[in-house]
Amino acid sequence: MSRGSLSRRAYAAALFLAAAGLVAGGVPAQAAPVSAGSTPVSTAGGFQSFSGFLTEVAGHGYADYAKAGRTGAVTSSASFEQMRSYVLDAYRGVVVDHSYVDNGSYFDCVRTETQPSVRDLGIKQLATPPAPQAAGTPKDAVPATQTANAGRLDAYGNSTVCGAGTIPMQRLSIERLTAYPTLAGFLAKGPAGSNPSASTDRASTNGSSTNANAHRYGVGYQYVNNHGGNSWLNLWNPSGEFTLSQQWYVDGSQTVEGGWVHYPGKFGNNAVLFIFWTPDNYVHGCYNLDCSGFVQTSSAFTLGGAWSNYSTSGGGQYGFGLQWKYYAGNWWLYIQGTAIGYYPGTIYGTGNMRYGNATLAEAGGETYTGGTNWPQMGSGSWPSSGWTYAAYQNTVFYIDRSDVSQWSVLNSIITNPACYSISITPWQSGGSWGTYFYYGGPGGYC
Numbered sequence: 469m470s471r472g473s474l475s476r477r478a479y480a481a482a483l484f485l486a487a488a489g490l491v492a493g494g495v496p497a498q499a500a501p502v503s504a505g506s507t508p509v510s511t512a513g514g515f516q517s518f519s520g521f522l523t524e525v526a527g528h529g530y531a532d533y534a535k536a537g538r539t540g541a542v543t544s545s546a547s548f549e550q551m552r553s554y555v556l557d558a559y560r561g562v563v564v565d566h567s568y569v570d571n572g573s574y575f576d577c578v579r580t581e582t583q584p585s586v587r588d589l590g591i592k593q594l595a596t597p598p599a600p601q602a603a604g605t606p607k608d609a610v611p612a613t614q615t616a617n618a619g620r621l622d623a624y625g626n627s628t629v630c631g632a633g634t635i636p637m638q639r640l641s642i643e644r645l646t647a648y649p650t651l652a653g654f655l656a657k658g659p660a661g662s663n664p665s666a667s668t669d670r671a672s673t674n675g676s677s678t679n680a681n682a683h684r685y686g687v688g689y690q691y692v693n694n695h696g697g698n699s700w701l702n703l704w705n706p707s708g709e710f711t712l713s714q715q716w717y718v719d720g721s722q723t724v725e726g727g728w729v730h731y732p733g734k735f736g737n738n739a740v741l742f743i744f745w746t747p748d749n750y751v752h753g754c755y756n757l758d759c760s761g762f763v764q765t766s767s768a769f770t771l772g773g774a775w776s777n778y779s780t781s782g783g784g785q786y787g788f789g790l791q792w793k794y795y796a797g798n799w800w801l802y803i804q805g806t807a808i809g810y811y812p813g814t815i816y817g818t819g820n821m822r823y824g825n826a827t828l829a830e831a832g833g834e835t836y837t838g839g840t841n842w843p844q845m846g847s848g849s850w851p852s853s854g855w856t857y858a859a860y861q862n863t864v865f866y867i868d869r870s871d872v873s874q875w876s877v878l879n880s881i882i883t884n885p886a887c888y889s890i891s892i893t894p895w896q897s898g899g900s901w902g903t904y905f906y907y908g909g910p911g912g913y914c
Contacts, residue, residue, distance in 0.1 A: 509536040515624040518564040518576050518639075525555055525642060533642065540646030551645040551654070558584050558640055565634050568626040570616045571774035572736045574639035577630035580765065583637065588760035589812055597765070597807035598795045601873045603698050605789070606863050607900035608855075611804055612703050612777040612786040614741070616770045630767040635809075637757050637764075638772040647733060655754045658683060658836040659710050659733050663750035686845055686890040686907040687832030688878030690866065694826045696724075696792035696799065697866035697876070702859050703787045705739045705778040706730055708843020708911060710836040712742070713859060717792055717799075718828040721749035722821040724799045724811060726790050728775075730843075738774035741788075743801060747816045762801075764809035771808075781847060782856050793867055794824030829866045829876060832890060833859070833907050842887050846908025851891035854906065862904030876903045886914035 509524065509532045516524075529552070530545035542548045563579040580586075580594070605611070616628040616636065630636045638644075648654040653661035664683040694717060701713050707730075714727025726743040729735065734755070735742075745761055746753030756771035757764065764771070777786040791802040798810035799821075813822040820827070833845040846859025864876045875895035882889055888909035895903045 509533055509538060515567075515569070515626070516574070518567050521574075521639065521641065522556070522559060525552060533646075538642065538646070540643065541649045542646045543649065547650050548646070550651050551642070554651055555640045555642065555645065560584075561587055565631065566626060567639070568616070568622045568628045569624065570622060570628055570770075571738055571740070573644070573772070574641060575616065575628075575630075575636045575770065575773075576639055577634040577767070578637045580633055580635050583635060583757070583764065585757070585760045585763045589763070589814065591763060591812070594763065594765055595796065595798050595810055595812075597800050597802075597810070598793065600791055600800075600802040600805050600807070601698060601793060601865075601867055601871075603700075603789055603791060603805070603863055603865075606700050606902070608785065609700055609862075610777070610784065610786050612775045612788050614770055614773045615776050616773045617768070618776055635764040635767050636770045636773070638770075640758065644734070655752075655759060657744055657746075657750060657753070657755070659731070660838050662836055662838070664834070664836075665749060682883060683834050683836045684842065684845075684887060685832060685834050685881050685883045686851075686888040686909065687830050687834075687881045688864070688876070688890060688892050688905050688907075689828060689830040689881060690876050690878055691828050692866055692874075693869050694829050694866040695794040695824050695869060695871060696826070697829050697831075697864070698789065698791040698873070699831050699861040699864040700789050701727055701787050701861050702785060702846075703728055703739065703775060703778055704730075704847045704859050705775075706844035706846065706848050708835065709733070709838065711843040711845055711911075712834050713846060713861065713907075714742075714831070714834065715790060715792065716828070716830040717826040718830065719820040719826050722747050722816050722819045723753075724792055724821065724826075726792065726801060728788075735772055736774065739778065740772050740774050741769060741803070743771060745811055745815065747819060747821075761815050762809055762811050766806060766808050768806045769803045769808055779847065779856075779859075781849065785856055789863070794826075795871075797822075797824075799824070824869075831861050831864055831876075831878075832881075832905070833888065835888070835911060837911075840913055842884070842911035842914060844908070844911050845888045848908065848910050850909055851889050851906035858906040859908045860904060860906045862901040864903040864905070878903065878905065880905075884914060887911050 530548040712729035730739040816822040890907040892905040
């Protein structure tokens, strides 16, 4: 898929930086801009409303933010203005009921029909989900809850629950974007703009690799025609620069992904729920609602939201069920059996994922470091540590092209055995865990 074909769908104004009129004309009426430079950018604390946020971004350029010491990792005015245009374009016509702060990040309760993906993808009517594939809750599994959905108030007295007809959207704040030198870096899957490769980093390694430039993996995979699949993800909050547990459904260079990620540079110090997609081997794509692609239909779970419960070594074990299911032209996401939203197949252009034709199903852990000290994967313990110590995924199955669930038969990939490992147990008759695996490791200088 060409860069041009994604201009309005994935990166909106970022690919039309020359359209300077977006900065002045693309702001909703509720956030009337002030003249650039007329009021200094504030560095004071306190809650910033959605309208106040847009007014500030619309009314101030690179020089203002630089003077206030708020340009982060950005060192050029061109990169900053690209980000600013991207933010303002994203919020054209977006209507917010209220906002709150959770895990150190702003979230806005956006009217569902005004979210950017609905606008940019030209969606006239939201799709209706099918029933999820039956998965159940495996034995010994305790569902985790999210902090934002616990019915509480934030530090400013704002409700952290988005009401009917709205969805929680993590704010595209200047601070979030300028943590990266470029817009492309912000939208990439890994830190500092690092990206894996759908075709070379994992299944094509045939078992193990010590490629120092690659993301690293402890993954179970199966080449099989599928419409998605399911697993229960044991939830941890490990240390390090970037580490996750997830599912991938792949065809060639196209993926749909989801799980939990500990990524302090992007999401704060607690592991969060995430999804990701790419139509072209990670050249384009993004997390959650950071670009147009995913259409969220339920506020039951918060993309980018932290959890109230994390597993502890030798103690309580928490997790959540995640499922992707292709149906009627859309890739639907389910968390704990609830439909959260969908990726329209059209975001994959003419690729096979548009039609639900994934050919590879994977599940497991991934890490990345910009240095030499690799992060923990999973719990940080080796798979041999077992229950309550090692991280796991269980009830791992794929959905075949007839929409029938099939227990996965997984091969393993360990891209650096000195850091990480995976131990896979196939489905056994009568076992409540179905197909499952323990995975992970301490990382370090390996």
